[in-house]
Amino acid sequence: MTEIKHHAYLFDATRCIDCRACMVACSVENNIDMDKTRIWVAGLGVTGEYPDLQRGTMVYHCMHCDHPDCMSACPVGAYTKAEDGPVTYNPDLCIGCRYCMNACPFGVPHFDYDKGIIEGAFIDKCTFCPQRIYNGQEPACVETCPTDALEYGDREELIAKAHARIAEHPTRYIDHVYGEFENGGTSYLILSHVPFSELGLPNLPETPVNEVSEKVMEMTIPFALGWGAVLTAVTTGVALYDKNKEKSAADKKAETTK
Amino acid sequence: MKLNLTVQPRFRLNFSPLVWILLTLMGIAFVVAMMRYVFGIGVISDLSYSYPWGFWISFDLFTGVAISSGGFLMAGTVYILRIKEFEPLLRPSVLTAFIGYVMVAIALLVDLGQPLRIWYMMIHWNGTSVLLEIGICVMLYLTVLAIEFAPVALEGFKLQKWAHLIHKFIMPFVILGVVLSTLHQSSLGSLLLIQPSKLHPLWWTPILPIMFFTSAISIGFAMIILESSLSSRYFQRGLETHLLAKLARAIPIVLVIYGLLKFSELAVAGDLGYLFTSGIMSILFWAEILIGVVTPIVWFSIKENRESANGLLTGAIIVLGGMILNRFNVSWFAVKHPDPMFYMPTFMSNVKYFPTLPEVAVSFGIFAAGILAFGLAAKYLPVFEDEHSAQAHAGD
Numbered sequence: 001m002t003e004i005k006h007h008a009y010l011f012d013a014t015r016c017i018d019c020r021a022c023m024v025a026c027s028v029e030n031n032i033d034m035d036k037t038r039i040w041v042a043g044l045g046v047t048g049e050y051p052d053l054q055r056g057t058m059v060y061h062c063m064h065c066d067h068p069d070c071m072s073a074c075p076v077g078a079y080t081k082a083e084d085g086p087v088t089y090n091p092d093l094c095i096g097c098r099y100c101m102n103a104c105p106f107g108v109p110h111f112d113y114d115k116g117i118i119e120g121a122f123i124d125k126c127t128f129c130p131q132r133i134y135n136g137q138e139p140a141c142v143e144t145c146p147t148d149a150l151e152y153g154d155r156e157e158l159i160a161k162a163h164a165r166i167a168e169h170p171t172r173y174i175d176h177v178y179g180e181f182e183n184g185g186t187s188y189l190i191l192s193h194v195p196f197s198e199l200g201l202p203n204l205p206e207t208p209v210n211e212v213s214e215k216v217m218e219m220t221i222p223f224a225l226g227w228g229a230v231l232t233a234v235t236t237g238v239a240l241y242d243k244n245k246e247k248s249a250a251d252k253k254a255e256t257t258k
Numbered sequence: 259m260k261l262n263l264t265v266q267p268r269f270r271l272n273f274s275p276l277v278w279i280l281l282t283l284m285g286i287a288f289v290v291a292m293m294r295y296v297f298g299i300g301v302i303s304d305l306s307y308s309y310p311w312g313f314w315i316s317f318d319l320f321t322g323v324a325i326s327s328g329g330f331l332m333a334g335t336v337y338i339l340r341i342k343e344f345e346p347l348l349r350p351s352v353l354t355a356f357i358g359y360v361m362v363a364i365a366l367l368v369d370l371g372q373p374l375r376i377w378y379m380m381i382h383w384n385g386t387s388v389l390l391e392i393g394i395c396v397m398l399y400l401t402v403l404a405i406e407f408a409p410v411a412l413e414g415f416k417l418q419k420w421a422h423l424i425h426k427f428i429m430p431f432v433i434l435g436v437v438l439s440t441l442h443q444s445s446l447g448s449l450l451l452i453q454p455s456k457l458h459p460l461w462w463t464p465i466l467p468i469m470f471f472t473s474a475i476s477i478g479f480a481m482i483i484l485e486s487s488l489s490s491r492y493f494q495r496g497l498e499t500h501l502l503a504k505l506a507r508a509i510p511i512v513l514v515i516y517g518l519l520k521f522s523e524l525a526v527a528g529d530l531g532y533l534f535t536s537g538i539m540s541i542l543f544w545a546e547i548l549i550g551v552v553t554p555i556v557w558f559s560i561k562e563n564r565e566s567a568n569g570l571l572t573g574a575i576i577v578l579g580g581m582i583l584n585r586f587n588v589s590w591f592a593v594k595h596p597d598p599m600f601y602m603p604t605f606m607s608n609v610k611y612f613p614t615l616p617e618v619a620v621s622f623g624i625f626a627a628g629i630l631a632f633g634l635a636a637k638y639l640p641v642f643e644d645e646h647s648a649q650a651h652a653g654d
Contacts, residue, residue, distance in 0.1 A: 073452055075393055077384035095378050096371015099389045101310035103452045107595060110307050111371060113300030121298060121371035202455045212464050213451035214386045220445075224437055231433045235338045242340055 007085035007133055008155035008187040009061065009142065010162055013199060014172060015149035016057040018043045022141035022150060029129060029140035036110060038062070038126045039141055044198065056192075058199040059150065061141070062087065062108045062126035063179060064187035067208035070125075073103035078123075085155065085187045086128035096121055105183065105202050105209050128187075155187060162191050184208035277633075280626040287623020290616040291368050299371070302616035308595045309611035317621045318365030320585040322358055323396070323446055325578070327478035328485075329355025329403060330439035337432040346498050347505075349410055349641045350489065351482050353632060356403040359396060361628045368620055388448045395442035402435040414639035444471040450588055458592040459529045460536065460543045466588075469519060473550075473581050476512045479505040480554075480577035487571040489636055497567055506564040506573060510555040513577075517551045542587050550580020 071079035328351035447470030563569030
């Protein structure tokens with residue numbers, strides 16, 4: 001395998017047979033309960049009229065965004081985005097506020113609702129299998145996929161591959177690689193034969209979702225300092241004005257009593 | 259008007275039926291909270307992967323912080339603008355704010371997955387997070403409110419000298435308090451900025467922080483009217499109608515600005531089409547605008563309503579009703595989480611959210627504790643003008 005600069009997945013919805021082996025592989029590899037799987041495979045049923053029937057399956061997976069909203073939202077910085085792709089979560093910092101779950105447009109982070117404060121309730125999400133990818137192996141879900149619906153590689157190469165596949169079968173695919181630009185680019189790329197909204201994917205702009213909130217946050221400290229200065233000036237101004245008024249009133253009083 | 263409190267022996271607890279009800283609510287909330295700490299949030303609430311935030315955030319955080327905005331408004335009016343005639347309203351509103359923020363903090367200790375780590379916000383900073391800003395502001399502002407209220411408590415314990423000392427150095431804290439309030443009242447709106455794909459376009463706008471700040475001002479004024487009216491009824495105390503009438507006069511001005519901002523923003527963003535085409539969302543939007551903005555503008559523009567005790571109370575309740583609906587809309591009703599059919603396996607997660615009874619019980623218990631705390635403080639500390647007027651004026 002060539003050296004990978006930016007780890008990424010490519011999911012091809014036309015190839016997925018809904019076997020859910022990736023869910024099992026993920027749970028085994030990462031030692032998590034089956035009912036807390038980090039991947040969720042959803043068969044979307046058969047659509048269309050005979051003979052033009054279509055079946056769709058979607059593998060929901062952390063998108064490992066280039067501008068992760070979970071990371072932008074987390075107050076204590078429990079998320080990190082690695083230079084080479086993976087978005088990871090650090091339970092040692094997490095306070096359990098669940099703002100990341102709100103922020104993620106894909107609904108990826110999951111929370112331990114069944115744990116008290118003694119066991120500790122944490123967020124769980126895909127880690128991109130660092131124990132595997134940094135040792136030259138594929139992530140568990142990709143390795144186990146029997147139909148190559150999930151593939152792993154360098155992001156640039158996978159995008160090229162996806163476009164090549166669309167060019168090869170222009171009638172089979174929708175001419176778009178979901179994740180190439182969505183939300184500022186993601187590391188989980190999706191090819192589909194049905195509209196992406198039917199796969200349950202949100203229609204996102206090319207600018208990251210967190211752009212506006214990060215811009216507002218940048219203005220916070222300058223605003224606070226400016227507002228504080230204005231208030232201090234007003235306070236002193238009003239105080240001086242009051243003092244003068246009292247003084248002149250006192251003077252007047254003194255004059256009239258003379 | 260003279261209070262008859264001096265006739266009664268001090269510090270004798272008087273268990274009226276209201277107090278019993280409040281104590282019961284608190285007891286239930288305590289038991290439910292203990293269950294949550296042992297067995298997890300899922301046991302007592304309907305929160306799920308698709309609905310990580312629910313009633314607690316909408317009621318305890320969004321509503322709780324909003325109704326506590328009277329504190330900084332009055333502190334700013336009396337100390338910074340030196341409009342001394344509002345002084346009788348200062349102490350009750352600072353007390354309301356202080357209790358309100360303590361309630362927010364307690365509620366967050368139930369809602370957070372790791373309540374023991376709440377102080378992590380002080381040392382681990384992620385500068386892009388709006389929640390961090392709110393956390394820090396609330397912690398600091400709670401301290402400021404404690405300092406602003408300390409003179410009252412100290413006077414209550416007959417420590418006039420100390421009260422005087424704090425009073426002398428209060429100005430920097432007042433300014434800090436106003437800055438912190440401006441920041442986090444508006445940032446509660448910014449919390450939703452990260453959800454353009456989830457929050458309905460009738461509410462999502464880049465100026466959400468400005469909208470929140472403007473409405474917080476109207477909520478603060480309404481809350482001062484409400485709390486003065488109710489406490490005057492409960493304690494058979496005189497009502498500062500002439501002062502409340504001035505606040506009631508300010509409310510329509512704030513609300514007109516709010517309405518203009520809201521609709522011009524919708525027009526600029528090209529979202530006016532949603533006003534009538536989004537079904538239940540349009541209805542919620544119009545309910546919020548009609549109850550929280552239009553009706554109060556009309557109501558408080560009528561002089562008789564501003565100058566009668568009943569008119570003031572009714573108007574304040576209308577404003578609060580509409581604006582609290584706004585907070586619920588923004589933080590809950592109008593937030594569309596990823597389609598649960600596709601995203602959320604039914605065995606892992608609820609596909610619909612409706613607050614459970616225990617969940618609501620926690621919030622109500624905390625609210626009951628707040629009312630009780632206010633009552634106790636109002637009874638035993640020189641909160642209302644009647645008792646302390648002479649000392650307060652001597653303190654300036």
